Amino acid sequence: MRKIKKTYKTIEVVDLFCGIGGLSYGMKCKGLDIRGGFDIDGTCEYAYKFNNQANFFHKNIFDVTMEDVVKLYSNDCIRVLAGCAPCQPFSSYAFKNKTKDQSKYDLLYEFGRLIKTVRPDIVTMENVPAILTFKLKNVLQDFVKLLEDLHYYVSVKIVYCPDYGIPQTRKRLVLLASKFGEINLIPATCTPDHYVTVRDTIGKLPPIKAGETSATDALHRAAGLTPINLQRIKSTPMGGSWKDWPESLRLKCHKAETGKTYGSVYGRMSWDLPSPTMTTQCTGFGSGRFGHPEQDRAISAREAALLQTFPMNYRFFEKEKDVSLGKVSRYIGNAVPPKLGEVVADSIIKHLNDLK
Structure with missing residues (x-):
């Protein structure tokens, strides 16, 4: 020494x-x-x-x-x-x-x-x-x-x-x-009994819909959903995934044998557990288990940032309202x-x- x-x-x-x-x-x-x-x-x-x-x-x-x-x-x-x-x-x-x-x-x-x-x-x-x-x-x-x-x-x-x-x-x-x-x-x-959960982290944010941005927070912005993806997320229970959908909503790749290995795609988070790992595509419903626990949308950029433990006052861009959701997600997922x-x-x- x-x-x-x-x-x-x-x-x-x-x-x-x-x-x-x-x-x-x-x-x-x-x-x-x-x-x-x-x-x-x-x-x-x-x-x-x-x-x-x-x-x-x-x-x-x-x-x-x-x-x-x-x-x-x-x-x-x-x-x-x-x-x-x-x-x-x-x-x-x-x-x-x-x-x-x-x-x-x-x-x-x-x-x-x-x-x-x-x-x-x-x-x-x-x-x-x-x-x-x-x-x-x-x-x-x-x-x-x-x-x-x-x-x-x-x-x-x-x-x-x-x-x-x-x-x-x-x-x-x-x-x-x-x-x-x-x-x-x-x-x-x-300890596992005291893990910080999704609810602890984002549970008090104001609700927004798919494609909407909060009037008070430019980063509390959610990606839009196509009509069929809106049906899909409505058919996904908390903690569930595409495996919970009726056959009519499933993609061809999910019906193939290889599709069975992608159990977390198009999934919703659970309120009382930690979230999945934030990735560069963490605001996309089809990119992982990034569906909001109960609102019919993917998590917002603000929610992703909080789950990544960035505080509310962390500034990602000088003019955050003008930046694409994809770019914000990339920054957060890479951090x-x-x-x-x-x-x-x-x-x-x-x-x-x-x-x-």
């Missing part, structure tokens, strides 16, 4: 693959000093800067240098380097689709390149659990080995988000590494839940306090 810097004044974070800032925001809420974020998607700049009061750098990870990162930290701080590489390359779909851009598999290696040169005090990385079994490249194993070769203490944990007060059944891999000693994620904060950022920050703070 190494000695911690006794004179550090702040814990400072640079966020690679920062997106709209969910991870940074969660860490900021716990008192960490967010120094800046890097992302290839320049349209994330407004949300990142507005909510985190931090610099945003529109830059491809392949072009980010040691100097770009190091200059953001101040003297006498604990330097945290966070990197949540986009998870699509490690999804089951990407594994089956051999024509995917292979360069995307190098994102973690680029993160490793920066760790090797920047030498932060603490590293955190979040990704999909499938990276543990990914066969095309042993990217996670290589990443952990690089950290261990650089004399970091490393822990890897699969997080079931409801265990930490996040109201969706998302599972994520969270890696923590420290120069100073053993570091682990804090213990779960919720790290801020609450998970809080858990990571609490884990880092506990680690440092334990070393004093």
Whole structure:
């Protein structure tokens, strides 16, 4: 175990693959000093800067240098380097689709390149659990080995988000590494009897219909439904799916043998359970179990944001009423839940306090 810097004044974070800032925001809420974020998607700049009061750098990870990162930290701080590489390359779909851009598999290696040169005090990385079994490249194993070769203490944990007060059944891999000693994620904060539910999270929002927008909230906006999809959702009980429809409403693919594996498509959420994982298509009725528990529509962008643990005052765009529902959904689905950022920050703070 190494000695911690006794004179550090702040814990400072640079966020690679920062997106709209969910991870940074969660860490900021716990008192960490967010120094800046890097992302290839320049349209994330407004949300990142507005909510985190931090610099945003529109830059491809392949072009980010040691100097770009190091200059953001101040003297006498604990330097945290966070990197949540986009998870699509490690999804089951990407594994089956051999024509995917292979360069995307190098994102973690680029993160490793920066760790090797920047030498932060603490590293955190979040990704999909499938990276543990990914066969095309042993990217996670290589990443952990690089950290261990650089004399970091490393822990890897699969997080079931409801265990930490996040109201969706998302599972994520969270890696923590420290120069100073053993570091682990804090213990779960919720038991199954006390999981935060859909009702807890969105139950008090005003009702709207499919295709409508709330008069008081531009993000409380629901996608329209065709007449037949309106019939379908009316035939879907809470917690149910297309399997509850009469034969006349079912799609041909549902009647095929392969269709039986898609049980959650065209589904409704349950009030008293956590929601399914928010995806980039989380406001579409046909894209998963994203039907509202009782209103005949898919969840709104505001509901998706709340289920992703973004607070009501989080600004995604300067003029939210002018932005397409699809774009808002993509931002929300790609984001790290801020609450998970809080858990990571609490884990880092506990680690440092334990070393004093």
